[in-house]
Amino acid sequence: MAGKPPASDPVQDAPEVSAPQHSAVGLPALTHALRISQQQMGVRRTALTLLRVNQQDGFDCPGCAWPEPDKPHTAEFCENGAKAVAEEATLRRVTPDFFAAHSVADLADRSGYWLGQQGRLTHPMYLAEGADHYVPVSWERAFDLVGEELTALDSPDEAVFYTSGRTSNEAAFLYQLFAREFGTNNLPDCSNMCHESSGSALTETLGIGKGSVLLEDLYQADLIIVAGQNPGTNHPRMLTALEKAKAGGAKIISINPLPEAGLERFKNPQTPRGLAGGGTALTDLFLQVRLGGDQALFRALNRLILNTDGALDEDFIRAHTHGFEEFAQAARADDDGDETLAATGLTREEIGRAGEMVLASRRTIVCWAMGLTQHKHSVPTIREVVNFLLLRGNIGRPGAGVCPVRGHSNVQGDRTMGIFERPAPAFLDALEREFGFAPPREHGLDVVRAIRALRDGQAKVFFAMGGNFVSATPDTDVTEAAMRRARLTVHVSTKLNRSHVITGARALILPTLGRTERDVRRGPDGKSAEQFVTVEDSMGMVHASRGRLEPASSHLLSETAIVARLARRVLGERSRTPWEEFAQDYAAIRDRIAQVVPGFEDFNTKVARPGGFALPHAPRDSRSFPTATGKANFTAAPVEYPAVPEGRLLLQTLRSHDQYNTTIYGLSDRYRGIKNGRRVVLVHPDDARERGLADGAYADLVSEWTDGSERRAAGFRVVHYPTARGCAAAYYPETNVLIPLDHTADTSNTPAAKSVVIRLESARGD
Numbered sequence: 001m002a003g004k005p006p007a008s009d010p011v012q013d014a015p016e017v018s019a020p021q022h023s024a025v026g027l028p029a030l031t032h033a034l035r036i037s038q039q040q041m042g043v044r045r046t047a048l049t050l051l052r053v054n055q056q057d058g059f060d061c062p063g064c065a066w067p068e069p070d071k072p073h074t075a076e077f078c079e080n081g082a083k084a085v086a087e088e089a090t091l092r093r094v095t096p097d098f099f100a101a102h103s104v105a106d107l108a109d110r111s112g113y114w115l116g117q118q119g120r121l122t123h124p125m126y127l128a129e130g131a132d133h134y135v136p137v138s139w140e141r142a143f144d145l146v147g148e149e150l151t152a153l154d155s156p157d158e159a160v161f162y163t164s165g166r167t168s169n170e171a172a173f174l175y176q177l178f179a180r181e182f183g184t185n186n187l188p189d190c191s192n193m194c195h196e197s198s199g200s201a202l203t204e205t206l207g208i209g210k211g212s213v214l215l216e217d218l219y220q221a222d223l224i225i226v227a228g229q230n231p232g233t234n235h236p237r238m239l240t241a242l243e244k245a246k247a248g249g250a251k252i253i254s255i256n257p258l259p260e261a262g263l264e265r266f267k268n269p270q271t272p273r274g275l276a277g278g279g280t281a282l283t284d285l286f287l288q289v290r291l292g293g294d295q296a297l298f299r300a301l302n303r304l305i306l307n308t309d310g311a312l313d314e315d316f317i318r319a320h321t322h323g324f325e326e327f328a329q330a331a332r333a334d335d336d337g338d339e340t341l342a343a344t345g346l347t348r349e350e351i352g353r354a355g356e357m358v359l360a361s362r363r364t365i366v367c368w369a370m371g372l373t374q375h376k377h378s379v380p381t382i383r384e385v386v387n388f389l390l391l392r393g394n395i396g397r398p399g400a401g402v403c404p405v406r407g408h409s410n411v412q413g414d415r416t417m418g419i420f421e422r423p424a425p426a427f428l429d430a431l432e433r434e435f436g437f438a439p440p441r442e443h444g445l446d447v448v449r450a451i452r453a454l455r456d457g458q459a460k461v462f463f464a465m466g467g468n469f470v471s472a473t474p475d476t477d478v479t480e481a482a483m484r485r486a487r488l489t490v491h492v493s494t495k496l497n498r499s500h501v502i503t504g505a506r507a508l509i510l511p512t513l514g515r516t517e518r519d520v521r522r523g524p525d526g527k528s529a530e531q532f533v534t535v536e537d538s539m540g541m542v543h544a545s546r547g548r549l550e551p552a553s554s555h556l557l558s559e560t561a562i563v564a565r566l567a568r569r570v571l572g573e574r575s576r577t578p579w580e581e582f583a584q585d586y587a588a589i590r591d592r593i594a595q596v597v598p599g600f601e602d603f604n605t606k607v608a609r610p611g612g613f614a615l616p617h618a619p620r621d622s623r624s625f626p627t628a629t630g631k632a633n634f635t636a637a638p639v640e641y642p643a644v645p646e647g648r649l650l651l652q653t654l655r656s657h658d659q660y661n662t663t664i665y666g667l668s669d670r671y672r673g674i675k676n677g678r679r680v681v682l683v684h685p686d687d688a689r690e691r692g693l694a695d696g697a698y699a700d701l702v703s704e705w706t707d708g709s710e711r712r713a714a715g716f717r718v719v720h721y722p723t724a725r726g727c728a729a730a731y732y733p734e735t736n737v738l739i740p741l742d743h744t745a746d747t748s749n750t751p752a753a754k755s756v757v758i759r760l761e762s763a764r765g766d
């Protein structure tokens with residue numbers, strides 16, 4: 001099904017291709033964002049809403065986790081933030097009439113784009129066993145249905161509680177509390193598919209799985225390395241920070257198989273020069289690495305540092321690190337020659353130039369995203385980045401450090417609140433003390449393991465706090481079949497998506513408020529009070545978010561209220577947690593978070609400060625490292641890189657400029673020169689010609705696996721594109737069908753979505 005375009009979908013995928021661009025943002029971005037916003041919400045609402053994004057009394061942009069500068073311009077402009085807001089603040093509605101008109105089978109035949117374009121969900125909806133259509137249901141009845149199925153399970157571990165990364169701290173804290181009082185640590189989240197490799201690598205080496213830099217550090221850096229990230233599309237406000245860093249004298253190295261327009265040149269729409277003039281060139285050195293070649297590249301740079309007199313920060317290494325000798329020996333022993341060149345696809349001169357810039361910099365930051373985290377050897381790759389920074393003491397001082405750039409706007413906060421299938425014992429101890437119950441101690445299921453448990457009949461209830469599980473996860477056919485085996489699937493959602501129509505025997509859609517909307521809670525005494533929530537950005541800053549718009553429907557409940565009411569229904573009087581109070585007064589939740597989560601002492605007072613507060617980060621604040629050795633750990637892993645058999649290409653699955661993960665805003669990828677279609681595969685012209693594929697030819701993508709199995713995604717237009725040799729790129733989620741469930745990163749178990757061996761099979765285009 002997912003391997004080919006849906007049969008009855010009215011959306012036509014007919015890609016038109018022109019040359020890729022060499023600069024990002026500027027005037028076209030402004031007009032494009034305004035056009036999409038006005039289509040979804042009209043002129044007046046567009047103006048009202050966009051003015052409130054990331055302002056101190058406004059809401060946190062649901063677009064990404066990049067932090068706000070201290071004093072944002074009025075509406076710090078970001079095209080893709082505007083699109084994310086428009087998607088939520090749209091005036092279109094999916095009502096009970098819509099569900100009466102469309103059977104679930106009809107909806108399962110539509111594209112994700114079409115489903116998302118139908119608008120905001122307005123009523124709780126129920127799909128009974130054997131029924132063809134969802135019908136409206138009261139909240140009470142919906143909670144009863146979930147309660148019935150959860151109570152009928154043989155063990156709490158037969159339930160899975162997924163979280164996407166938009167959920168507020170308050171809702172996330174209640175959600176994990178509910179799951180654990182119910183009796184399970186089955187709390188997979190989108191992070192399992194995203195920065196889990198960063199978390200694994202950083203926790204082991206530095207003692208904390210988060211980035212160590214603040215915005216000010218970027219402005220003070222001499223060198224910023226941006227590896228495996230496309231900020232022009234996915235973190236556009238980062239370009240403003242990079243521009244400011246450059247103005248302060250920083251150099252930038254970009255490491256990427258694709259020349260991404262945003263990293264080449266940025267036209268800041270906040271300045272006249274950016275809007276109409278030439279903008280700022282950002283990248284000083286572009287290293288067009290092969291997919292998966294980063295560990296070899298950083299190892300080569302590390303060897304260079306080790307072999308250069310006076311390049312090491314010996315005092316730092318002696319005082320604060322562990323394992324240096326072993327690492328140095330392994331790195332020096334590595335063959336310095338052809339293997340590095342084969343793995344990276346770079347020349348000796350290019351690596352040498354990077355080395356000079358590294359040695360000339362006293363303060364270095366490395367930023368990265370999915371290009372480093374979604375490979376089989378992602379954890380050792382990120383550990384090698386840590387080795388690189390440790391060698392010159394680039395952790396725990398101004399202008400230096402690790403900067404994993406998070407995706408979803410509160411994905412980092414959700415983890416801080418305890419959304420994790422492998423919680424730390426100290427966290428569970430604190431929950432036990434505060435709430436007087438014994439939390440389960442066995443580790444729960446992550447995303448991939450949850451799919452296996454559903455597939456094998458070991459998990460029977462699937463509950464999702466946001467997200468679009470069946471489209472975001474790998475092995476679409478296997479995952480959809482797994483979901484259909486569930487007894488009950490439940491989605492707390494703002495918008496319709498494919499996960500609502502690939503259901504268990506019974507299914508519920510629970511519609512919820514978005515960030516942009518006013519959240520007024522009415523107590524049993526009839527009094528009502530406006531609530532706000534909090535979020536944590538990619539740099540560990542926590543601040544308030546307040547919606548201003550009228551809710552999309554009067555039937556919506558906040559995520560917090562949904563969890564609190566469900567928890568009482570399921571747990572009954574055996575739970576001593578004051579769920580009713582939590583549902584009305586989020587400050588009461590924050591008081592409890594303050595008791596359980598380190599760094600949140602006096603939470604309600606601190607969050608009232610304009611701009612919020614920074615969470616503690618031991619390596620950044622005091623060069624102390626809460627690891628097993630009490631020091632920052634060097635690690636010496638063998639260098640790996642993907643093996644690509646003769647005649648095959650290595651495919652990465654990535655985002656277009658017009659999508660937010662599985663939410664498709666439109667069919668264009670402006671900076672890459674693609675219009676009006678998503679089924680494209682970007683291939684180096686020489687690789688395409690070797691296969692007899694002209695630009696504009698059509699091909700099937702066929703992935704091949706060691707167990708002899710094949711998976712196919714049919715009918716992609718071949719685009720001759722300046723990517724690294726031997727590499728290809730195509731959009732997700734269409735390509736998830738190619739990735740088997742077992743193809744994951746070592747240690748983190750993240751699906752290796754940037755490392756899929758394929759062959760191209762010529763197909764007829766029509």
Ligand SMILES: Nc1nc2c(c(=O)[nH]1)N[C@H]1C(S)=C(S)[C@@H](COP(=O)(O)OP(=O)(O)OC[C@H]3O[C@@H](n4cnc5c(=O)[nH]c(N)nc54)[C@H](O)[C@@H]3O)O[C@H]1N2
Nearest residue numbers: 080228229230234255291292369370371407654655660661
């Ligand atoms: N508008 C918009 N914003 C978003 C999102 C969105 O979908 N749309 N998603 C959000 C989320 S959840 C996330 S996680 C982030 C994702 O942000 P990104 O990580 O920027 O997203 P991708 O599109 O996956 O891009 C991966 C980038 O890494 C490069 N790359 C791939 N493989 C390799 C490799 O082996 N080595 C190197 N050096 N580079 C490589 C690709 O060419 C591409 O530039 O964005 C967040 N923000």
Ligand SMILES: Nc1nc2c(c(=O)[nH]1)N[C@H]1C(S)=C(S)[C@@H](COP(=O)(O)OP(=O)(O)OC[C@H]3O[C@@H](n4cnc5c(=O)[nH]c(N)nc54)[C@H](O)[C@@H]3O)O[C@H]1N2
Nearest residue numbers: 164194466467468472492493494495497653661662732753
């Ligand atoms: N092949 C491949 N697969 C990937 C990736 C890749 O690069 N390649 N990237 C991975 C990454 S990094 C991530 S993070 C995952 C994303 O996985 P998810 O987070 O599960 O997916 P999204 O598409 O972000 O979820 C969109 C849905 O969230 C709901 N939603 C939006 N806002 C809210 C809200 O405020 N509250 C609630 N309750 N619901 C809301 C809407 O109904 C919308 O349809 O995908 C992963 N999958």
Ligand SMILES: [Mo]
Nearest residue numbers: 194195407408
């Ligand atoms: Mo992500």
